[in-house]
Amino acid sequence: MSKSTNGCQSCLHYVFDYETTKTLVVPSLRVGLVFRLAQLVVLLYVVGYVCVVQKAYQETDSVISTVTTKVKGFVFTNTSNMEPRFWDVVDSVIPPQGDHSFFVLTNLVETPDQTQSRCPEFPTPSTICVDDCDCIVGHNDPRGNGVQTGLCENYSTTVKTCEVHSWCPLEIDTKLPERALLAAAENFTVLIKNSITYRKFNFHRRNIRPHVNSSYLKSCEFNRKTNPDCPIFRLKHIVSEAGEDFQEMAVKGGILGILIDWSCDLDWWPGKCYPRYTFSRLDSKDPVNNVSPGYNFRFAKYYKTADGQETRTLIKAYGIRFEVIVFGTAGKFAIVPTIVNLGATLAFLSLVPAITDWFMLMFMRRRELYSRHKTSHLTEEQNAESTSMSTTYGTQ
Amino acid sequence: MSKSTNGCQSCLHYVFDYETTKTLVVPSLRVGLVFRLAQLVVLLYVVGYVCVVQKAYQETDSVISTVTTKVKGFVFTNTSNMEPRFWDVVDSVIPPQGDHSFFVLTNLVETPDQTQSRCPEFPTPSTICVDDCDCIVGHNDPRGNGVQTGLCENYSTTVKTCEVHSWCPLEIDTKLPERALLAAAENFTVLIKNSITYRKFNFHRRNIRPHVNSSYLKSCEFNRKTNPDCPIFRLKHIVSEAGEDFQEMAVKGGILGILIDWSCDLDWWPGKCYPRYTFSRLDSKDPVNNVSPGYNFRFAKYYKTADGQETRTLIKAYGIRFEVIVFGTAGKFAIVPTIVNLGATLAFLSLVPAITDWFMLMFMRRRELYSRHKTSHLTEEQNAESTSMSTTYGTQ
């Protein structure tokens, strides 16, 4: 055999010789029980908790969703404040496009026929005046309603206030009807169409389920018990499911969430992946630290008179903003999270022998015997080592 | 040497003595091959699948994005139903702000000059009447168009129906033009500006790429092959890329998603992080379980007549809602996921000796020999143990 063959052989030996640990079999039931028990605990954790409860073998994806809403209904109001009027959804739902968020008008303060002109301010300590000297031309009080013209005019027979350039007459928003004007909007219904996608899993679904037909959809109304699949909701029902009273909420307004939960396990029950609806009030009712409670905003309809002057009808609209919030996470088996979790489990299983050894060498009656057979010491060198070590470890 | 030095030394021995496993080298090629092969499989999985395919060494972040859109174009309609009319984007795109979602009007039913007044209902089994007794004052049918006044009026020369208080004349939405009125809106173009941020990685980017200059942007039009970087899209092109026909979709309306995918690998190709556009129809065409197919909504323009009466032009608008949906995940190397995945791999590598041992002691010809050298039994104690164990394990 040549030298090169020898070199190659030793290299092959280096690569392919298998080095295995030498082991000692201890035929002790107690130690064995501890060992198996520890293994069992780790395995139970993995199978039970990680796999079944947490589904850690899955990768997840968040939902992408589209929502359209369509409100139906009308209200006829006939109160002393206002002339009789018929309101349909075109008049009372803003914006009209049927987005995921829509506002339903329930109460309002209307200020018709405002024009760009001048009028005396509301009387407050800073606006009440005696003569024109008290009013500064161009003064611009952020709490006020316009820019002062410098004149002091009669607000009423008894009070004079500074005149302002503004949209006049000024809005008097303190006379909000105590019973919501469009209280009957509680009977409006809203059809919610929602399509979702989990892109990672190429999974598409709609909230209108396949077994539901058109005729059912024309007449149904959502009810958690009797009609859980119907995508048509009565506003009153939504509000009451959120634990609120529509009539109470209608006066000052508020924000109501229609939460659609699409959480799904696509491994086991892709067929059972359907939306779960919940409802909750999103704004705060807390009266303590609450500036401008409820929900309102102002908008105007602009007109032109025959002589070309612009006028507007200002509306301070109180109502309920409904927000459709779609969320959810889908999980599906994937290799990487599975491997990572199995790996972590294996790492814990590798702790088991260490624990068992510790138990065996600490608590067993025959621990001396076990230790003698399991552990060998470098005895003949011990002295030499010990001498050198005493110098090293010593406390001189 | 004093006792305390001894105590200290034994303590130091306890901490710093190194306990290593005793091993047996088995110079068998077969066993070695099995060992190396198993190692190879684990390493290949890690390098190939985890690192290259899944990029599990990266941490990820979701995109934060802003979108503005600007539609351009105009249409001139000249049909028998309506007087000639010029429509620009101000008339036909709702809302005007250029948000991530915009609606382009393609077809409409217009009901001009509606006023708050009274008119007979459309004839249906529940509204046809013979005399006033058939109509109930204040009756409020959710399927109807207003609140009944209690009178029975002539709807036509042959039919009498209950009169309602409503916006009159009532809208007749059955006469929807069969060919979309604003079919020419297919030539509208939309400029989409999209800025994105991955906050975790402090990475910002726009869909208008740096090498693109203003003059190109003024004349270009998106085309997947010839102009993939142009952010100006012809509506017809968008719809056809989504596999739909604009003319067909324009009649009843629909919802179209403009999906912008910003998925990026920031380790290797941050320069290649650019948007990929796809288009798909988001609403359902399924005729079976589809209530109110297509996409439409009603809005009104409010006017005041010279004598101060409010009138409105009601428009039932059919059209295509375009939704720009921006999504994506960026990945970048991070320590924690790398460590976790390496750890899992190491855990699997620690399985390899167990597998090899099993192979060696089960399938090799010399397994007896290997077993004898690898495993030792507590032989002298065996009998004593065995006696006690027979009592324990036995089946008496």
Add this chain to the structure above:
Amino acid sequence: MSKSTNGCQSCLHYVFDYETTKTLVVPSLRVGLVFRLAQLVVLLYVVGYVCVVQKAYQETDSVISTVTTKVKGFVFTNTSNMEPRFWDVVDSVIPPQGDHSFFVLTNLVETPDQTQSRCPEFPTPSTICVDDCDCIVGHNDPRGNGVQTGLCENYSTTVKTCEVHSWCPLEIDTKLPERALLAAAENFTVLIKNSITYRKFNFHRRNIRPHVNSSYLKSCEFNRKTNPDCPIFRLKHIVSEAGEDFQEMAVKGGILGILIDWSCDLDWWPGKCYPRYTFSRLDSKDPVNNVSPGYNFRFAKYYKTADGQETRTLIKAYGIRFEVIVFGTAGKFAIVPTIVNLGATLAFLSLVPAITDWFMLMFMRRRELYSRHKTSHLTEEQNAESTSMSTTYGTQ
């Protein structure tokens, strides 16, 4: 003892005999130091980096949020271009609903009294004509302003252009005021109400903190140093915090992000979970590859004249779109990520003996001795094996 008992016993032995590795204790300080040091490094990484810095023991959830905004303020404009006019938020904030995104008008080009009619185009090379032959009936230039009627009309005393059917008079948007018309909108304030939820942890919070009372909210104004908890922001302050100048931005418009960061550690400081506000400009100021810089859109107010003709006032609105972007991740202790990270650590700890062995057998003076005691070779079989192996490994 019967055979079955024996079989059962051997089975029990198989299950409950504990097989432990045989070990060798090496009383070398150096090797021990290397071993403990490597362990220390791994532990430090885990405790320091994984636990403290990365908080990898936590599971995370993304925020679900609702935002309402309410702008306050007014502006009085009195320039030569326009008659004196008073603007409140109803006139200058679009849309009015107080959504998470709102537009504040700062500059505009108004084209009043447009009607559906005919007028000569603006002179450009393609619209200038000599007589009617140069104009094509129905020609529809996407760059133009209407559909050509086929006539050539006087645009001015010197130039003739093709007549178009359009909303006339045409908008002349080149005369944009150089100083923003509603520059004073910088003093508008916006109240932002933001409620958030981390659903996984059932954690709700508002940006109006509990210790803040109504009277404070009525007068405060956000300031990073003096009033960091006040949810009322002056627009000028927002823009300057974003590093921009309101007056400059107001001329051409732009998009400004109000970023609310709700990142929280719910294990240690749930009480410290409050919003952090930052502001940044979202659109590009880059003048190079920027088509239609700034932010503007057109909208119209529709009127009807006494004789029933529709007219409109077209407004090209420049201004700042404010977008409230809420983001954040909450982390809380959870078993699965903890286990996974501990597992990965354990796997790395299991590397430590391998490294120490390698050090011991490569670099120690007594490595021959250690090797002899640690590793045994199948010596008596070696020859036999070696023979067979030379056949296998050899290079014949």
